[in-house]
Each structure stands twice: as C-alpha cells, then as structure tokens.
Amino acid sequence: MGEPGTKDLLSLEELEASVAMRTGRKHTLSILVENKPGVLTRIAGLFARRGFNIDTLTVGPTDDDRISRITLTLDGAVHPIDQVTKQLHKLVNVLKIRDLDPQDTVARELALFKVAVDGVQRAEVMQICEIFRGKVVDVTKRSLTIEVTGTTDKIEAFERMVRPFGLVEMMRTGEIAIARGRGET
Amino acid sequence: MRAVDAVMECLKAEGVEVVFGYPGGANLPTYDAFVDAGIRHVLVRHEQGGGHAAEGYARATGKVGVALGTSGPGATNLVTAITDAMMDSTPVVFLTGQVRTELLGTDGFQEADILGITMPIVKHSFLIQHPNEIPRAIHEAFHIARTGRPGPVVVDIPTDLSRADIDYQPVTDVRLPGYQPTREGNQKQIRQAAKALASARRPVIYAGGGVISANASEELIALVRSDRFPVTCTLMGLGAYPAPDPQWLGMLGMHGTRTANYAIDEADLVCCVGARFDDRVTGKLSEFAPRAKFIHIDVDPAEISKNVPAHIPIVGDAKQVLTKLVAEYRALEPDPSRLEEWWQRIDAWRERHPLRYEDSADREIKPQFMIEALYEATGGDAIITSDVGQHQMWAAQYYHFKRPRQWINSGGLGTMGFGLPAAIGAQVGRPDETVVCISGDGSFQMNVQELATCANEGIPVKVFIMNNGYLGMVRQWQELFWDRRYSHVDMGGYPDFVKLAEAYGCTGLRFEDKTTLVDDMKAALATEGPVIVDVRVTQEENVFPMIAPGAPARDMVG
Ligand SMILES: Cc1ncc(C[n+]2csc(CCOP(=O)(O)OP(=O)(O)O)c2C)c(N)n1
Numbered sequence: 218m219g220e221p222g223t224k225d226l227l228s229l230e231e232l233e234a235s236v237a238m239r240t241g242r243k244h245t246l247s248i249l250v251e252n253k254p255g256v257l258t259r260i261a262g263l264f265a266r267r268g269f270n271i272d273t274l275t276v277g278p279t280d281d282d283r284i285s286r287i288t289l290t291l292d293g294a295v296h297p298i299d300q301v302t303k304q305l306h307k308l309v310n311v312l313k314i315r316d317l318d319p320q321d322t323v324a325r326e327l328a329l330f331k332v333a334v335d336g337v338q339r340a341e342v343m344q345i346c347e348i349f350r351g352k353v354v355d356v357t358k359r360s361l362t363i364e365v366t367g368t369t370d371k372i373e374a375f376e377r378m379v380r381p382f383g384l385v386e387m388m389r390t391g392e393i394a395i396a397r398g399r400g401e402t
Numbered sequence: 403m404r405a406v407d408a409v410m411e412c413l414k415a416e417g418v419e420v421v422f423g424y425p426g427g428a429n430l431p432t433y434d435a436f437v438d439a440g441i442r443h444v445l446v447r448h449e450q451g452g453g454h455a456a457e458g459y460a461r462a463t464g465k466v467g468v469a470l471g472t473s474g475p476g477a478t479n480l481v482t483a484i485t486d487a488m489m490d491s492t493p494v495v496f497l498t499g500q501v502r503t504e505l506l507g508t509d510g511f512q513e514a515d516i517l518g519i520t521m522p523i524v525k526h527s528f529l530i531q532h533p534n535e536i537p538r539a540i541h542e543a544f545h546i547a548r549t550g551r552p553g554p555v556v557v558d559i560p561t562d563l564s565r566a567d568i569d570y571q572p573v574t575d576v577r578l579p580g581y582q583p584t585r586e587g588n589q590k591q592i593r594q595a596a597k598a599l600a601s602a603r604r605p606v607i608y609a610g611g612g613v614i615s616a617n618a619s620e621e622l623i624a625l626v627r628s629d630r631f632p633v634t635c636t637l638m639g640l641g642a643y644p645a646p647d648p649q650w651l652g653m654l655g656m657h658g659t660r661t662a663n664y665a666i667d668e669a670d671l672v673c674c675v676g677a678r679f680d681d682r683v684t685g686k687l688s689e690f691a692p693r694a695k696f697i698h699i700d701v702d703p704a705e706i707s708k709n710v711p712a713h714i715p716i717v718g719d720a721k722q723v724l725t726k727l728v729a730e731y732r733a734l735e736p737d738p739s740r741l742e743e744w745w746q747r748i749d750a751w752r753e754r755h756p757l758r759y760e761d762s763a764d765r766e767i768k769p770q771f772m773i774e775a776l777y778e779a780t781g782g783d784a785i786i787t788s789d790v791g792q793h794q795m796w797a798a799q800y801y802h803f804k805r806p807r808q809w810i811n812s813g814g815l816g817t818m819g820f821g822l823p824a825a826i827g828a829q830v831g832r833p834d835e836t837v838v839c840i841s842g843d844g845s846f847q848m849n850v851q852e853l854a855t856c857a858n859e860g861i862p863v864k865v866f867i868m869n870n871g872y873l874g875m876v877r878q879w880q881e882l883f884w885d886r887r888y889s890h891v892d893m894g895g896y897p898d899f900v901k902l903a904e905a906y907g908c909t910g911l912r913f914e915d916k917t918t919l920v921d922d923m924k925a926a927l928a929t930e931g932p933v934i935v936d937v938r939v940t941q942e943e944n945v946f947p948m949i950a951p952g953a954p955a956r957d958m959v960g
Binding site for chain 2: 250251254255258259262263266299300303304306307308309310311312
C-alpha cells in the first residue's frame with residue numbers, strides 16, 4: 218500500500234482525461250437564443266459572474282423573428298471553453314451553441330475609421346483605403362471617414378496603417394461568423 | 403376566468419398541496435383567488451421564512467415547493483431563499499407579484515426589478531407580459547424546477563395581468579426547445595466506469611445531494627454493496643447511504659471524519675455521484691485525491707470537470723446511471739479480495755480516529771453529547787433540519803442519518819435562519835413524522851418570527867437550541883485562526899428563549915443537566931404542539947476534526 222506521496226495510478230488503457238482545457242486560441246461562439254425578456258442580460262450576467270471575458274459580441278435578428286443570433290468571441294488561452302459553453306447551455310433560452318472552427322468559418326467585421334487628414338495626406342490615406350478595399354463614406358476638409366469590412370486581422374492591419382495619420386475615432390461592430398458550405402451554422 | 407384563478411388551476415394540476423406566502427398590494431388578486439381555490443396557504447411571518455419553508459417542504463417530500471410574495475420588499479425578502487435553493491438544487495417555484503405593467507420601469511411604488519435581481523440565482527425566471535402566457539409559464543416553471551438539476555424558478559406577474567380575464571385551457575405540454583436535460587447516461591462511459599471500478603484497488607464512492615434529489619439512494623446502496631466499496635457522503639448527501647453500516651466511512655470534507663478524508667486522499671479511484679467538488683469538501687484543490695482517477699456522474703454537464711477534471715464523465719440522472727452501472731459492474735465479476743488490503747488500511751484509520759470528544763465530568767452538557775442524546779431520544783428516526791454553525795456540524799457528525807430526506811440543512815449558502823422555517827415546511831409536507839430543528843442561539847433569532855406561524859397553524863415542530871452563548875462557529879475561527887481575539891461573537895445572554903417561546907404561543911423549556919437529558923428530550927418530543935428547548939451547553943467547545951480552509955485533507959487537525 219502506497220504511503221501518502223506515492224503515485225500509484227490505476228492502469229486502464231482507455232482512460233482519457235476530458236480535462237477543462239484551455240485551447241490557446243480565439244474562439245467564435247455562434248449562439249441561437251429565444252427572444253425572451255432578459256435573454257441578453259442572462260448571457261452577459263453569466264459571463265461577468267463566472268469571470269469570462271468577452272472580446273466581441275454582436276446580436277442580430279435571424280430569419281425567424283422569435284430567434285436571435287449572438288456571435289461572440291473569446292480567448293481560449295484564458296478561458297476553459299467547454300465550461301463556457303456548458304454554462305451557456307444551462308440557460309433555458311439558449312437554443313443552440315456552435316463553437317465555430319476557424320478553418321470552416323467565414324467571419325467578418327465592419328469598422329468605421331475617422332482619420333484626420335490635410336491635403337497631402339489625403340491622397341496617401343485614400344490609397345491605403347483602396348488597397349484594403351475600403352470605402353470613403355464621409356469627407357470634410359480635415360477628415361476622411363472610411364468603412365472597412367473584413368476579418369479582424371484585416372481591420373487591425375488597416376488601423377495600424379492609418380493610425381499615424383491621426384485617428385480621430387474608430388468604431389467596430391464585432392465579428393459575425395457563418396459556417397462554410399451548405400450546412401447551417 | 404381571471405388569470406389568477408387559472409394560476410390556482412395550474413397549481414392544482416401540478417399537485418400543489420400547500421403554498422407558503424405573504425400578501426401585499428401587488429398580489430392581492432392572488433390572495434383573492436385563494437379564498438375559493440381549495441389550496442392550503444400557510445401565512446408565514448416573513449417572506450424569507452416562506453421561501454425556506456417551501457425549501458424544507460421540497461426537500462422532505464421530493465415535490466416542488468411553492469413560495470409567494472408581493473412586489474418590491476416582498477420579492478427582495480425572498481432573495482436569500484432563492485439563492486439558497488439555487489446553491490442546494492432545491493426545486494421551488496417562487497411567485498412574485500409585480501407592479502402594474504404601466505408602472506414598470508418608472509420606480510413605481512413597491513417596484514423592484516426582481517427578475518434582474520435574481521437572474522444570477524435562479525435556474526430560470528419568467529416575466530409575464532401577457533395574461534394568456536400565465537398558465538404555460540406556471541407549468542414550465544414547475545417542469546424546469548423539478549427536472550434535470552432541480553432549482554428555483556421565479557415567475558413575476560404584474561398585478562393588472564393577474565386580474566385580466568383569459569380563456570383558460572389546461573396546458574398539457576411544455577415547449578422548451580432550449581431545455582432538454584440528459585437523463586440516460588452514455589452506455590459506453592458507464593461500461594468504462596464499471597471497468598475502472600473493477601480494476602481499482604483503492605476505490606471510494608463519494609456521494610452528494612444529487613443522489614437524494616434523484617431519489618437514487620437504493621441504487622447507490624446497490625452499487626456500494628455490489629462489492630465492498632467504501633462510501634462517504636457530503637454534508638448535502640447525508641442519509642443517501644445509511645450511516646450505521648460497515649461500509650460507511652462517515653462524512654467527507656472540512657468537518658468530516660479522518661477516515662473518509664484519508665481514504666479519499668489515498669484512493670486510486672474516486673467515483674463521485676451527484677456532488678460537485680465544493681471547496682468545503684476538497685480542501686486544497688490541487689491536493690485533493692492526488693492519486694485518483696475520477697468518475698463523475700452528474701445530471702448537470704457544467705459540473706463535470708469544473709473543479710476537478712473527470713477521467714470518466716457521465717452526464718445523466720443518478721438513478722438511471724447507477725442502475726446501469728451496477729449491472730455492468732456485476733457482469734464483470736470482479737475479485738472482491740483485491741479490496742482486502744484497502745479495508746485493512748481503512749479499518750486501521752477507523753480504529754485510530756473515531757469521532758470523539760471529551761465528555762464532561764459533571765452535569766454540564768457537551769454539544770456533541772446533546773446530539774447523541776437527541777439521537778437516542780428520537781430513536782434516530784426524526785427528520786432533522788438545522789441552522790448554520792457548530793451545531794450544524796455536530797448534528798451532521800453525531801446524528802447518524804439512515805435514510806434520504808431525513809437531513810435538511812443549508813449546505814451551499816450556509817444560511818443562518820434556515821432551520822426553523824425549513825422545519826415548518828418539512829412538517830407540513832410530512833405531518834406524521836417527528837420534525838426536529840437543531841439550531842444555535844444566533845441562527846434561531848434570524849427567523850424566530852416563524853414561531854407565530856407554528857402556533858397559529860398548529861405545526862408541532864420541536865426546536866432544540868444549542869445555546870453556547872456565542873456565534874460559536876465564528877468564535878471557533880477567531881480562536882483557531884485569529885489568536886483568540888474574540889470580536890463581536892458574544893450573544894450577551896439574550897433573549898430568554900423560554901419566555902420568547904411562550905410569547906409566541908409555543909411551549910418553552912430549558913435543559914441544563916446531562917444526566918436527565920435523554921428523558922427530558924423524550925418528554926419535550928412527546929409534548930403536543932411546537933416546543934422550543936433552550937439547551938445550555940459548554941460555551942467554548944470546538945468542532946473537530948477539521949481541515950483548515952485551503953489546507954489539504956491529509957493535514958486534518960483535532
Ligand atoms: C445569514 C448569515 N450571516 C452570517 C453567517 C456567518 N456565520 C456562520 S456560522 C455563524 C455563527 C452561528 O452561530 P449560532 O447560530 O449560535 O451557532 P453555533 O455556531 O454557536 O452553533 C455565523 C455568524 C451566516 N452563515 N449566515
């Protein structure tokens with residue numbers, strides 16, 4: 218009989234730990250919820266209470282007006298994702314959760330950038346805008362407002378490019394994501 | 403029909419026998435409906451008491467308890483009971499009145515956002531927005547409260563909606579697409595668990611309150627006895643396995659037995675059923691059962707691998723899973739002799755470390771003796787409810803519970819003031835049983851107003867106050883961990899519990915002599931109606947053994 222301190226483990230071949238593992242990558246959760254009073258509060262409250270940090274969150278209607286879709290992203294290096302999804306599943310108004318595989322997902326974000334520009338810089342910024350397939354949506358003598366859609370990476374790259382010119386403000390929607398292929402997300 | 407009358411119909415359809423409540427402006431329609439409804443209503447003296455009574459009822463009977471309060475302060479008074487029910491997975495439906503819909507959001511008189519306030523502490527909640535929704539919401543509330551992992555559900559009904567006329571059609575189904583608790587348990591996983599149990603040399607079965615919620619005690623006993631498995635229960639699980647039994651190791655955790663805690667510490671396999679690896683059980687988490695693999699059976703998937711990673715997770719109803727597990731295990735025909743060495747070790751601990759205390763040499767009543775005397779006086783058969791503190795731990799240690807639903811305490815939240823109202827609920831639900839509340843001189847004062855409920859309704863609970871003159875458990879921590887710098891734990895000798903009992907129309911007694919205690923208790927138990935006994939015990943006795951908070955189980959003291 219082992220004394221305290223000795224490791225004498227059970228040998229059972231198929232014992233596999235289903236540990237609450239941290240995956241180390243970004244996760245995009247696509248959640249279908251019933252449009253019931255307080256549903257967003259329930260989700261936000263759950264995250265706050267359990268100490269889960271949401272990176273981005275978007276909410277919008279679906280083709281069924283009784284149901285909304287919430288897309289949220291969080292960091293799998295910080296949070297045990299299976300614990301997050303299990304807790305979400307306990308909410309009665311949550312119908313379905315998909316932890317989207319980045320490989321099989323198209324994810325997009327929309328951002329608006331207001332950049333301070335004068336004469337010379339204007340052309341330069343517009344050039345960058347073109348490279349990023351952005352769209353100028355408002356112009357004044359001293360500013361340009363540009364709309365960019367794309368992946369988070371692309372939007373962050375654009376931000377890095379225009380920031381030196383003087384970024385007055387920036388707004389981002391957070392990601393929405395849809396599964397590739399014919400199947401439903 | 404008025405929506406409130408439909409509410410009554412729904413309650414009857416759900417088999418509700420009794421509601422614990424308190425009226426006010428926003429639930430006047432409901433109270434009007436009670437006049438003709440033919441459902442028993444127990445008027446408590448504080449909504450918190452009503453909430454705990456509904457919990458006590460639910461825990462004693464296995465049915466869903468119902469508590470009622472008005473809007474605003476009535477609803478906020480329910481908050482502690484709702485949290486308590488959430489922490490201990492107790493099925494209770496809380497019906498709250500709400501201000502008229504036109505006043506919602508305007509800080510109207512007695513408006514409180516009870517849905518918002520209770521969101522983190524409910525299994526689910528409904529805010530009624532249309533009177534036609536009411537019947538369905540009530541049934542769905544009961545369904546959610548009782549199924550899966552049970553818990554509290556709040557239904558908040560604005561007063562104008564409850565008066566509205568609706569076309570009531572009995573509801574026979576629930577439509578909850580987002581709520582489908584798993585019941586069966588994965589057969590492959592169950593087989594794995596059986597194999598693990600069959601090859602384990604130092605297994606321990608660790609059972610919690612979930613076994614009781616699932617009415618799975620018989621199945622637990624079958625598993626334990628399908629071999630010579632050692633078994634321990636959490637504070638919430640006491641009674642799930644009969645305590646006077648050779649395979650029983652005693653309670654697990656902070657004030658559990660050394661035997662149970664050492665066995666877990668050295669186990670190679672821990673089979674956890676309906677428990678959640680709470681910090682009061684594990685002590686230092688990283689050193690909890692350091693050599694063990696874990697089988698974790700729970701109806702709530704979120705509990706699995708939350709605190710301790712499970713090697714064999716099984717999501718399902720304990721009753722169903724255990725039934726299958728026993729069958730799978732028996733089929734393997736494991737060799738019971740492999741456990742012999744393990745039992746030798748366990749028996750040695752048992753011999754060396756029984757629960758013990760130093761009895762007084764004179765007539766002084768030691769608190770542990772008080773519980774032993776109560777065990778004797780009740781033949782070990784009473785339903786025991788408890789408050790929170792030292793008396794609770796001694797009750798858990800020395801009243802050897804033999805059946806499920808015999809021990810009703812506030813485990814997860816540790817709510818002082820739980821005991822008396824819970825006893826009321828238990829007694830109402832089980833009128834033929836002896837229901838005893840073990841309380842402390844501190845805790846008892848937290849819902850003492852419910853004595854009036856007992857007197858009024860003729861609810862014959864017997865309360866034994868373990869009166870040590872202190873907030874004993876806090877005093878113990880100050881003694882052990884804060885250099886005996888006592889700060890605000892002396893109760894100052896008030897009130898006179900005998901006079902207080904009498905003022906409330908109950909019988910009040912005081913016991914101070916150990917030598918006659920058992921007979922005195924028997925006499926108190928035989929007294930008709932509610933009886934409150936002030937039992938004077940040793941003032942500065944400590945609960946041992948003990949795992950200091952955050953310490954590993956191996957380092958138990960005392
Ligand atoms: C509502 C509430 N407030 C405070 C506490 C903290 N607390 C835990 S045990 C305890 C002392 C209880 O004293 P008493 O009821 O006299 O029981 P004893 O420990 O003396 O047996 C206190 C204050 C609590 N558990 N619940």
